[in-house]
Amino acid sequence: MSDLRPWDILAERVLLDRKWLRVREQRVRTARGVVIDEFHVIESSSWAGIVCLTPQRELVLVEQYRHGHAGPSLELPAGVIEPGEEGASGAARELVEETGYTSDHWQHLWRVRPEPARHAQWAEFYVAKNARLTAPQKLDETEDMRVVTRPLADLDAIVGEMVHGLHVGALLLAARRGLLD
Numbered sequence: 001m002s003d004l005r006p007w008d009i010l011a012e013r014v015l016l017d018r019k020w021l022r023v024r025e026q027r028v029r030t031a032r033g034v035v036i037d038e039f040h041v042i043e044s045s046s047w048a049g050i051v052c053l054t055p056q057r058e059l060v061l062v063e064q065y066r067h068g069h070a071g072p073s074l075e076l077p078a079g080v081i082e083p084g085e086e087g088a089s090g091a092a093r094e095l096v097e098e099t100g101y102t103s104d105h106w107q108h109l110w111r112v113r114p115e116p117a118r119h120a121q122w123a124e125f126y127v128a129k130n131a132r133l134t135a136p137q138k139l140d141e142t143e144d145m146r147v148v149t150r151p152l153a154d155l156d157a158i159v160g161e162m163v164h165g166l167h168v169g170a171l172l173l174a175a176r177r178g179l180l181d
Contacts, residue, residue: 005031020044039118046122048091049078049167051109051174052101052131057152059171060101060131064145069163074148076125076167077101087111087124095128099147100135103128109174114166125170127179152180 011027022043029035052060066073079094081087088106096102109125139145150158155175162168174180 007031010035015040041120042118043120045080046087046124047078047080048087048094048124048126049076049170050091050095050126050128051076051170051180052095052099052103052128053152053180054101054132054149055130058149059152059155059158060095060099061148061150061158062098062145063148064143066163073163074158074161075164076170078167081124088126091124091126091128095131096135097138097140098143098145100133100137101128101131101147102134103131105129107179109177109179110170112166112169123166125166125173127174129179155180 008029009026015025016023024041026039028039063074077095077098081090107127109127111124114123159168
């Protein structure tokens with residue numbers, strides 16, 4: 001157990017409260033007694049990502065435009081875990097909605113904070129093996145993506161093309177743990 005102490009929150013106000021984003025400004029005192037007048041905590045929904053592998057040993061990926069990146073991004077299928085939804089259920093729902101693939105072989109891979117210094121949400125990653133195309137995509141009105149399948153043998157090249165650090169980490173962790181064998 002860590003002996004690091006949490007910071008004291010001396011004051012707090014909400015600066016922004018929207019559908020996908022909430023920003024709180026806090027006045028805090030660190031464990032060493034330093035007062036920070038404006039520390040910002042960013043809240044957004046937790047989400048799930050899926051390392052998806054077909055019986056033909058192909059990774060199921062998606063490519064979509066990411067506005068913050070100002071360009072296309074090759075990614076794992078992923079999406080928001082709805083309120084009251086378990087991470088595994090959210091992952092299965094997102095996989096079929098974004099790609100049309102389903103799997104009956106799921107394994108939890110990793111639960112991680114995307115950026116723990118200021119962000120308060122979780123990202124959960126799962127491995128779905130023996131995935132099969134069983135339905136058409138069912139994208140939300142804000143989504144525009146294409147499904148990409150790539151041989152697992154091309155993992156190094158795939159990782160080299162990705163810009164989403166957590167997706168890279170999940171792929172490499174799944175491979176390191178032997179979950180893609």
